[in-house]
Amino acid sequence: MRDWRGKRYWLVGASEGLGAALARQLSAVGCELILSARSEDKLRALADDLPGRTTVLPVDVSSMESVSAAAKQVGKFDGLVYLAGVYWPQKAQDWNAEQVEAMCDVNFTGCARVVGAVIGDMVARDQGHIVLTGSLSGFRGLPGATGYGASKAGVMWLAEGMYADLRHTGVEVQVANPGFIETRLTAKNDFDMPFLMTPEEAAREMFELMCSDRFKKSFPTVFSWLFRGGQFLPDGLWYGLFARK
Numbered sequence: 001m002r003d004w005r006g007k008r009y010w011l012v013g014a015s016e017g018l019g020a021a022l023a024r025q026l027s028a029v030g031c032e033l034i035l036s037a038r039s040e041d042k043l044r045a046l047a048d049d050l051p052g053r054t055t056v057l058p059v060d061v062s063s064m065e066s067v068s069a070a071a072k073q074v075g076k077f078d079g080l081v082y083l084a085g086v087y088w089p090q091k092a093q094d095w096n097a098e099q100v101e102a103m104c105d106v107n108f109t110g111c112a113r114v115v116g117a118v119i120g121d122m123v124a125r126d127q128g129h130i131v132l133t134g135s136l137s138g139f140r141g142l143p144g145a146t147g148y149g150a151s152k153a154g155v156m157w158l159a160e161g162m163y164a165d166l167r168h169t170g171v172e173v174q175v176a177n178p179g180f181i182e183t184r185l186t187a188k189n190d191f192d193m194p195f196l197m198t199p200e201e202a203a204r205e206m207f208e209l210m211c212s213d214r215f216k217k218s219f220p221t222v223f224s225w226l227f228r229g230g231q232f233l234p235d236g237l238w239y240g241l242f243a244r245k
Contacts, residue, residue: 002211005030008077009129012061012114013084015042017183018133021203022081027052034074037084061110062102071117079129080118081210082111082155087185089144100147107151112158119162119171126170131210132159134177136218139227142242144191163215176206177218195223 009026013019015037023033027050035043036059047054059070061084086106088099111132122128137145138152159175166173180186180193181202197205197220209217218224230238 006032007079008032008034009079009081010034010036010074010077010118011081011083012036012059013082013133015039015046017083017185017199018178018181018202018206019081019083020046021199022083022206023050024200025203025207027054034077036070061113062105064113067110067113067117071114074118078127079131080114081131081133082114083133084110085133085151085185087148087188089148089189090146091144092146095146103147103151104154107148108154108158111155115158115162122171123166123169128171129210130162130171130173131206132156132173132175133206134159134175134216136177136179136224136227138177140230140238159216167215173215174209175216176209177216177224178202178205179220179223195220 004026007030009031011019011023011026011033014023014033014035019037023035023046027033030052032053033050034055034057035047036057037043038058038060040056040058043056043058047056057070057073060066084106086102088096088103090096090099115130115132118128119130122130132155134156135149135152137149138156142149156175156177159173163173178197180196182196182198186193186196202219205217205219218228230241233241
């Protein structure tokens with residue numbers, strides 16, 4: 001069990017949803033938090049509601065300049081959790097270039113920007129904890145998830161590559177792959193969402209991963225079996241299973 005008291009964690013994408021719920025979870029166990037997102041107002045409202053010490057640090061992950069400046073202001077810290085994400089459901093036939101670019105830029109490239117801004121110091125100290133947020137949608141292609149699934153697959157591979165390099169060092173890498181979470185993003189969906197979780201339920205799953213020495217956790221567990229097992233299904237069976245009009 002990890003001792004969280006007095007540890008400093010930088011949460012990027014903490015203004016609402018899973019990020020805000022995880023902030024509450026970590027603050028309750030004694031973590032000092034640096035809360036980042038684009039919306040300063042939402043961050044300050046969250047900070048006022050938390051029991052532990054907090055620092056509000058707005059950042060735009062789509063800007064290298066903003067990320068670099070924020071990383072310098074953070075100073076020394078123990079862990080990074082990347083939760084920032086945007087989402088628009090769309091089929092390839094309805095491709096919206098601006099939205100697809102934003103999903104790739106915020107969800108994946110933004111993650112790489114933030115990790116790149118801090119990992120050098122962690123490696124030099126041989127100490128640190130990096131937690132990334134993937135998705136069950138990143139395991140294999142799905143209809144209507146053109147940009148989102150691709151961006152999350154990139155995050156998951158990024159975590160896997162870092163883990164392969166760093167697993168015998170003092171820098172810990174983990175990735176959480178949640179299913180559907182009830183947020184303003186999933187409110188855009190017009191289809192059934194099996195095993196829909198509240199942000200609090202998802203945060204508990206993510207916190208359990210962070211307390212463990214496991215590399216990854218995909219949840220809800222039963223729902224994740226479909227996606228993890230789907231990697232071994234023939235193309236015709238997989239795409240036929242998820243076909244929808």
